[in-house]
Structure formats: C-alpha cells, structure tokens
Amino acid sequence: MSLWAKSLNQEALPSLETEKNVDTLIIGGGIAGLTTLYYLKNTPNVFLVDASLVGEGVTKNTTGKLTYLQNTIYSDLKNNINYDTAASYLNTQKMAIELAKEIIERERIDCHLEKVDSFVFTNKDSEVKKLKQESAFLISQGIEVKEGNLPLKVPYLCAINVPNTYVFHPILYMNHLKKLLKDKIYEHTKITKIKQKNGKYICYSGKTKIIASKVIVTCHYPFFFLPFCLPLKSHIEKSYIIARKVEKNPKFSAINVTNPSISVRYYEDKSGIYEICLSSSHKTSDNQDDLKNFKNVKRIFNIKDEDVVASWSNVDIITDDKLPYIGKMKKNFYIACGFNTWGMTNGILSGFLLSRKVLGKKIPFEDLFLVKRSNFYQVKNFFSNLLGSAISFIGSKKRNKDWYKKNLVFTKKNGKSIAIYTDKEGKKHLVYTTCPHMGCSLVFNEKEKTWDCPCHSSRYTMDGECIKGPSTKDIKYKE
Numbered sequence: 141m142s143l144w145a146k147s148l149n150q151e152a153l154p155s156l157e158t159e160k161n162v163d164t165l166i167i168g169g170g171i172a173g174l175t176t177l178y179y180l181k182n183t184p185n186v187f188l189v190d191a192s193l194v195g196e197g198v199t200k201n202t203t204g205k206l207t208y209l210q211n212t213i214y215s216d217l218k219n220n221i222n223y224d225t226a227a228s229y230l231n232t233q234k235m236a237i238e239l240a241k242e243i244i245e246r247e248r249i250d251c252h253l254e255k256v257d258s259f260v261f262t263n264k265d266s267e268v269k270k271l272k273q274e275s276a277f278l279i280s281q282g283i284e285v286k287e288g289n290l291p292l293k294v295p296y297l298c299a300i301n302v303p304n305t306y307v308f309h310p311i312l313y314m315n316h317l318k319k320l321l322k323d324k325i326y327e328h329t330k331i332t333k334i335k336q337k338n339g340k341y342i343c344y345s346g347k348t349k350i351i352a353s354k355v356i357v358t359c360h361y362p363f364f365f366l367p368f369c370l371p372l373k374s375h376i377e378k379s380y381i382i383a384r385k386v387e388k389n390p391k392f393s394a395i396n397v398t399n400p401s402i403s404v405r406y407y408e409d410k411s412g413i414y415e416i417c418l419s420s421s422h423k424t425s426d427n428q429d430d431l432k433n434f435k436n437v438k439r440i441f442n443i444k445d446e447d448v449v450a451s452w453s454n455v456d457i458i459t460d461d462k463l464p465y466i467g468k469m470k471k472n473f474y475i476a477c478g479f480n481t482w483g484m485t486n487g488i489l490s491g492f493l494l495s496r497k498v499l500g501k502k503i504p505f506e507d508l509f510l511v512k513r514s515n516f517y518q519v520k521n522f523f524s525n526l527l528g529s530a531i532s533f534i535g536s537k538k539r540n541k542d543w544y545k546k547n548l549v550f551t552k553k554n555g556k557s558i559a560i561y562t563d564k565e566g567k568k569h570l571v572y573t574t575c576p577h578m579g580c581s582l583v584f585n586e587k588e589k590t591w592d593c594p595c596h597s598s599r600y601t602m603d604g605e606c607i608k609g610p611s612t613k614d615i616k617y618k619e
Contacts, residue, residue, distance in 0.1 A: 141452060142381070143452075144200045145196075145311070146450075149194070153194075159348050162187050162352045163186060164183070164186040164354040164355075165189065166187070167188075167358065169188055169189075169196075169325065170487060171488060172358040172476045172486075172490040172494075174194060176188075176356055176491040176494050178320070179491055180499075181321055188324060188326070189327075190325070192327065195318070198454065199311070199314060199483070201452055201453070202310055202484060203307075203381065203418055204309060204416075205405055205482075205484060206253075206306040206307065207237075207258045207306070209258040209278075210481075211397055212267075213226075214230060215274045217229055218277060228505055233482070233486075236486065237304075239492050240308075240485075247317075250312060251310070251312035251316070252309045253306055253307075254307050255305070256306065257303055257392045258393050259290055259392060259393070259394035260274065261292075261298065261300075262398075263294070263396070264397070268297055271397060272298070278300075287300050287301075289301075290394065294440070294441075301392070310484060329345050330345055330346070331345050331350075341353075341354075343355065355473050356475070356476075356498065357473075358477075359477075361596060362475065364610075368475065368511070370465075370478070371578075371595075371596060375458050376424045376456070376597045377422065378422060379453065380430070380433045380436070382417050382448055383407075383450045384449055385449055386406070386414070389406045390406065391406065400419060400420050400422060401418060404417050415441075417440075418437070419440045420433040420434075430588070434451060434587055452588065453585075456479065456481040457478045457479065458478075458480050458481070463478075463480075464478045464480065465477055466486075468497065474494050547561060547562040548584055549562075550573065556574075557581070569603050571616060572615040572616075575593040576613035577593065580595035590607070591604070596610055598610055603616060
C-alpha cells in the first residue's frame with residue numbers, strides 16, 4: 141500500500157445500474173479524468189465512470205511531484221525533434237503547475253501543497269555534458285538555474301536545480317474533487333467495450349450501457365488496441381518506492397538523469413516527516429523480480445527494514461518521443477495517456493486541454509500532443525517496441541521464475557493454465573495465468589501479492605480480480 145492510499149476516500153459513490161444517455165462521458169477517474177470533469181462541472185449532462193474508486197489506480201502510486209524539471213527532457217526534445225518543441229513542452233509544464241495551484245487555491249483544497257526546489261543530478265561522466273545542455277536550455281528560457289550542492293546522500297558528479305516547483309498529496313487533492321463532483325461520478329462501473337453507431341458511442345458496462353455523444357478516455361492504459369496501437373508507440377516502465385520517517389524536511393525533490401532512476405521527495409503532516417525514495421526503474425520486459433528490486437531501493441538509500449513505513453510499485457507509459465498523447469483520436473472521441481512518469485503535471489494539463497476541446501474552444505499547444513502524429517523518434521523506436529513486446533510475451537511464458545517460492549504451483553485444469561498460491565494461513569488462491577488483454581502470461585508479485593502482466597501492466601488480486609487495465613476481465617478460476 142502506498143503512503144497516499146491510506147488516505148483514499150473509501151466511501152464508494154453509486155455504480156451505474158441502468159442505461160443512460162449522456163452528452164459527454166469521461167472514462168477513468170485518475171487525476172486526468174477528474175480534472176477534466178472539474179473543468180466541465182458547469183456543463184450539463186457530463187459524467188465520469190471509474191472501474192473502481194476515484195484515485196485508486198495509478199494516481200495513488202505516484203510520488204506527487206509538480207515540477208517542470210523532468211530528467212533531461214528538454215535536451216532530448218531539442219536534439220531529437222527541435223528547439224521549439226522543447227520550449228513548448230516546458231511552457232505546458234509551467235502552465236500545468238499554475239493550473240494546479242489555481243484549483244487548489246480556488247477550492248481551498250488541503251493537500252499539503254509545498255513549494256520546493258527541484259534537482260537533476262548524475263554520477264556518470266557520460267551524462268555531465270547532457271546535464272550542462274539542459275541547464276543552458278533552461279537559462280535560455282529565462283529560468284534561474286543553479287549548479288551543485290545536491291542535499292542528498294548519494295554519489296554525484298554534477299547537479300542542477302531550479303525554483304518554483306511543488307510537491308503535494310495527490311489523493312487528498314482527488315478526495316476533495318470527488319466530493320465536489322460526486323453527482324457526476326459513477327464508481328465501480330467498468331467500461332469493457334465501445335461501439336460507434338448512428339453518430340453516437342455505445343459504452344458497455346456489465347449488463348447496462350451508456351450512450352454518449354462524446355467520449356473522453358483518460359484511463360492509464362487504454363483498454364482497446366485499435367485504432368490507437370499504443371503498444372507499438374511506447375513501452376512500460378516500472379519503479380519501486382519506499383517511504384520512511386525522518387527528522388527533518390529539507391524541502392527539495394530530486395531525480396537523476398537516466399534509468400535506473402533515483403528519485404526522492406519529502407512529505408510532512410501532523411503525524412511526521414516522510415522521505416519518499418524511488419529507484420530500480422526498468423522496462424517490464426527486462427526485469428520481473430520485485431523482491432530484489434525493493435531490496436535495491438533499500439540498499440541505495442540505506443533504509444533499514446524497521447524504518448519502512450510504506451512500500452509500493454508504480455508503472456508508467458513511456459512514449460517513443462517523450463511526449464504525451466492528448467487530443468482527438470476521431471470525431472467526438474478524445475484520449476489522454478502516455479505521461480512518461482510525469483502524470484501529475486500532464487494529468488492536470490490534460491484535464492484543461494480536453495475540456496476546452498470538447499467545448500469547441502481553441503486550445504494552446506494542440507499540435508504538440510497530436511494523437512495521430514509521426515516523427516523520427518517514433519519510426520526509430522517502432523521495431524524496438526515490437527521486439528520488446530515479443531520479448532515480454534515470450535519471457536512471460538517461463539513459469540519457474542528463480543525467485544518463486546514453494547507456495548506457488550503452476551498446473552493445468554480443463555486444458556487451461558492455472559496457478560495455485562497458498563497464503564500464510566494455508567488458504568489456496570486459484571487463478572488463470574493468461575492475461576485476457578493480449579495473451580501474455582502473468583507474473584506473481586510476491587511483495588505486493590498481485591498478478592502482474594509484464595507486457596502492458598494489467599494487474600489482478602491474488603484471487604483474480606482485475607484491479608488495473610488495460611485488461612477489462614478477471615482471471616478468477618472457475619470449475
């Protein structure tokens with residue numbers, strides 16, 4: 141369980157039980173979906189549905205940073221696309237921070253918003269030049285940049301830092317918006333299929349359906365493959381996070397240049413001060429030993445077992461060109477995803493841009509995030525993504541992982557592959573081991589007691605309930 145999850149509003153809003161006609165349907169109650177609904181709150185006949193509770197997906201697993209200093213993204217964009225693209229993306233991130241501050245102030249949301257400096261650092265000689273390029277670009281954009289003096293006990297050769305960035309408690313932010321917008325939200329309402337008919341979109345959920353004139357999909361990983369083909373434009377990255385109590389809040393956040401990531405921020409409330417440490421980021425196709433990866437976080441930050449307050453993992457969609465997809469996919473159908481580990485700024489930005497788009501208003505930076513864009517970055521990575529998907533698929537078929545313990549048994553029943561997990565109380569949990577999304581074999585996460593898909597990040601409980609997409613089906617074993 142994440143540090144934020146303990147604050148999640150568990151009072152479920154009603155689920156949809158009868159057919160409904162709406163003007164605009166938002167699918168996905170993460171920070172992007174809920175912020176979209178917030179900006180459309182005065183628009184009639186707009187509703188949001190979520191397969192679980194609002195905020196219970198990826199939002200509760202983030203580190204909660206609101207920063208425009210994002211590794212060396214601007215050097216990457218400038219070198220691989222052009223200078224104007226890098227400058228535009230910087231302006232979107234600064235705008236997102238201002239939007240977040242406006243909402244928090246206007247609605248008087250107590251989410252522990254705190255102004256901090258942000259650092260990027262490296263311990264590799266090969267990355268020092270790139271970090272200097274990042275600094276030069278930011279200075280050219282009128283940003284005050286300082287070098288050196290990283291207040292973190294990890295080795296580094298070079299570090300830069302900038303002012304006017306923030307951290308906050310993402311779930312307290314979500315809880316407040318949920319309460320404010322509760323009359324327009326249906327929870328535990330999972331959309332499993334969308335069909336287009338007579339200029340409308342029929343969105344199926346269980347035994348009922350929603351007929352919508354416009355649809356906005358803001359779930360973390362879209363549950364449909366065509367026509368978007370996201371697996372061919374991106375890969376999945378997984379990170380591991382541990383929170384511990386500390387004596388002092390130094391009021392900064394930091395991240396290194398490249399994977400494996402080393403990231404830290406601090407959170408303070410009346411119960412104490414917490415250091416939130418992230419590391420061991422990797423492509424899900426490369427590494428699936430969760431216990432080992434959590435141990436690595438402890439080693440890097442010198443965390444003792446008895447000091448751990450919370451530990452959790454998170455997954456992010458990394459797009460080929462490092463830019464999110466935000467905008468129109470086809471007529472009256474919009475999407476926001478691929479936030480590249482910076483979901484807090486890009487989620488809030490998505491809410492603002494998409495709300496204006498469906499209202500027919502002019503939106504800034506529209507060309508930057510086009511869903512149907514193409515560039516050299518994407519062409520270059522196409523075959524790499526294809527190969528990565530193949531490696532994930534083939535690798536997932538290896539049953540006897542080196543780290544699996546004796547309480548996990550794989551077998552077949554009625555011609556189908558199943559797994560039997562025996563918990564500490566001796567209770568057996570039976571599930572099918574093939575992900576219903578695209579057929580990858582699932583991997584058991586011994587640390588968090590979940591079944592995870594190494595291909596596209598679907599997640600299931602040990603009893604087979606689907607708790608994270610893109611899969612829309614459970615894997616519960618049935619006789």
